[in-house]
Structures are given as C-alpha cells and as structure tokens.
Amino acid sequence: MEDQIALTARASIKNKWACWRSIYPYTWAVWQKSSYQHFAEYVNALEYSTVLDLGTGIGACIPLLRLKPSSRIIFTDPDSIALALAQAVPNASSQQFTFDVLDAKSAIEKYSTATHVSLLHVYSVLPDPLIFLEQCHRQVPQAMLLIYLSKFNGIPWLDFLSSAFGFAQIDRALLEARFSKSSVGRSNLVFQGCA
Numbered sequence: 001m002e003d004q005i006a007l008t009a010r011a012s013i014k015n016k017w018a019c020w021r022s023i024y025p026y027t028w029a030v031w032q033k034s035s036y037q038h039f040a041e042y043v044n045a046l047e048y049s050t051v052l053d054l055g056t057g058i059g060a061c062i063p064l065l066r067l068k069p070s071s072r073i074i075f076t077d078p079d080s081i082a083l084a085l086a087q088a089v090p091n092a093s094s095q096q097f098t099f100d101v102l103d104a105k106s107a108i109e110k111y112s113t114a115t116h117v118s119l120l121h122v123y124s125v126l127p128d129p130l131i132f133l134e135q136c137h138r139q140v141p142q143a144m145l146l147i148y149l150s151k152f153n154g155i156p157w158l159d160f161l162s163s164a165f166g167f168a169q170i171d172r173a174l175l176e177a178r179f180s181k182s183s184v185g186r187s188n189l190v191f192q193g194c195a
Helices: 002-018 035-043 078-088 102-109 129-139 156-165 172-178
Strands: 048-052 072-077 098-102 117-122 144-150 180-184 188-194
Touching: 035 144, 035 180, 035 188, 048 078, 048 156, 072 078, 078 098, 102 144, 117 156, 117 180
Parallel strands: 048 072, 048 117, 072 098, 117 144
Antiparallel strands: 144 188, 180 188
16 A cells, blocks of 8 residues: 555656646746755765765756766656656766666665765655655665755745645754755755754
C-alpha cells in the first residue's frame, strides 16, 4: 500500500509540474535567478564533495556550475523529459555531472553518501516537506542541506495562494529553528544546515 501511495505521489508531482516545463525559463527561472547564482558560487567552491540536487527540472543552474576537479554533482528529477532537457544544457556534458531519473525519497536512498543535498525551490513542492526532512535525517545525516525558498513560501496569509499553485504549506518557524537562514537576492531565502 505504501508503495502505491508513493507511486501515486510521484506521478502527481510529475504531471503537476510538467505544464511549467516550456515556460519555466521565462517565469520561475527569472524569479529564482539569485538562488541559482548563490548555489553555483557555493558549489563551485567545494572540494572533495558530492552534491545531490533534488528536483533539477530543466537544469537552469547548470550553465553557472564550474566544479573543482575533486567534486561532482548528481542531478535528479522524477520527470524524465525535464531531466533530458537538463542534459542538453550547455556545460551539462561535464564528467563531474550525473543525471538520474528519481524522486526525492529514492534519490536520498540511492545516494546516501552525498556530502550535500540541494533543493533549489523544490522543498515547497514535495508532498510532505516535514516527512522529507525526517527521511534526510535518517538517510543522509552527514549531509549539509541547502533549501532554497521564495520569500512568499510559508507566509500564513499567502498559504491559500501557494496551495492554488501547487505548493505545500511550509512551516518556516521550524526551518528557522533548525537551520541558518540567509536572504538570497530580494525575493529568495536559503536555509542551510546538517540533516
């Protein structure tokens, strides 16, 4: 039964966000540009690291990545078409990049030795973000989590609007208690800390 629920949730997420695929570069990618730049600066400075990126989508951050030779990044997404588009992005052919069609839960199980787990504006579209945090704590306790959100995620009076666009309700107080928080540009935040 649990497997069936997981399959249904994966199919639901994949179908819900597939409609954004063609217009993503002109909508969300513009809003989230400061997050991609922040993420690239952070990851490009790492040495001897394996970064697991969950929900890569069409790979909007990939052109900004210039990893040090000792590091690698694994891009995952449950949407095989979006991940194929990510693989076609300039710079995506790097030997340090791996692409794998997986949902978030399966990705952290398969790549449990990752030193970092990134969620570039993906945390708010997970079916249950709190359960996901607990899974990270069990599966990748050594990993540094990088959770990027738009500033409107988790504002109580905007929850109804967020829900209409398919976002999960976010408990920002929990994130702020558990992780360090920084502003990224004018419209985004990053929460950072060990799983």
